[in-house]
């Protein structure tokens with residue numbers, strides 16, 4: 479292993495042969511499992527009120543040793559990659575029953591690569607990253623005299639992993655990730671409103687340093703803040719809602735996507751459990767999870783169990799077709815792993831997670847979908863949401879939304895929340911636009927205390943009878 483091979487970060491006090499030998503020694507008695515080695519570097523710059531407020535740099539390395547027998551998992555981790563530490567961790571696995579049948583087959587091999595292996599952090603000098611934040615701050619303030627506060631966040635990480643199995647299977651992945659966020663507060667006549675835009679993906683800093691890209695982020699964030707200065711109280715009640723393309727797909731992710739993850743379905747706690755082949759959505763609704771799209775934030779070359787990512791059809795023309803699987807749930811359900819076994823880091827055991835989850839385009843003209851609404855809401859961007867994963871019940875707050883009056887987009891509204899439940903929402907889709915867009919690469923998905931980057935997307939959607947929680951009397 480040469481010094482230029484990123485894997486040298488994993489093998490400073492352990493050699494690859496020893497890793498294979500230890501995996502064989504401690505995992506052969508079980509149905510499945512792996513020794514997961516990881517080195518990660520991350521940095522974050524926060525620029526606020528014209529000054530650099532935070533500059534963090536962090537590296538970590540460690541391993542997670544997991545043995546699986548039946549539906550029982552034993553997992554131990556440590557932040558020291560050495561033979562002694564792995565031997566100590568292996569004591570935990572002695573609690574597992576030995577396997578009764580053949581061990582699970584290793585993942586398929588792949589030559590696919592969804593991103594390059596270069597480390598984004600080390601390729602750009604520190605001073606250049608601070609200067610970019612300064613440039614964005616100055617450009618945003620110069621854009622409009624009403625801009626009173628600017629926040630800029632620049633983040634990157636680089637993760638090197640090896641997955642080593644008892645059967646001699648070894649898979650490696652090197653994952654770059656970058657993200658830029660621009661946050662604006664505008665003030666007029668004593669009223670303050672905010673706007674935000676972010677972008678990123680599994681690539682190097684170059685794209686974020688492209689002037690056209692960050693200027694566009696400023697345009698969108700400033701535009702949103704100024705629009706919100708004009709906003710009036712949102713109406714309340716049940717009404718048709720048009721969701722814009724792209725990021726509003728986060729509603730699909732939260733309200734439906736989690737319910738299609740294999741663990742909830744194996745345990746029978748999802749609204750979609752046992753319903754493969756059933757109609758769960760309106761005709762025209764097709765939902766996909768695809769981790770194999772180049773350079774997307776939610777993409778992976780292989781998942782955290784070594785399974786190559788792929789395109790999985792979850793719902794096709796309204797019919798439930800499949801679930802998102804890691805190895806454990808796939809095996810217990812008699813299904814195939816789909817490349818969705820993900821973990822936050824070496825210190826966490828994998829579970830079924832989404833990658834990039836989106837609804838495919840339909841045939842409707844987006845403008846025509848708005849024209850079909852006499853009185854309703856056009857939701858262009860969302861902020862935070864709250865979701866009960868198993869029932870799919872959600873509350874989302876719109877960060878940019880408009881009233882639709884007489885088939886036209888009218889005044890911006892403030893404080894609109896969308897309330898509903900995922901399984902019902904999908905049956906109320908009345909129109910699917912021809913304008914599928916994926917989000918711009920800022921999503922973070924939380925589940926079971928683990929955060930992973932994820933992508934969302936959708937075309938313009940017309941949904942009938944969503945409950946809008948507004949603030950208008």
Ligand SMILES: [Zn+2]
Nearest residue numbers: 731732923924
């Ligand atoms: Zn999520």
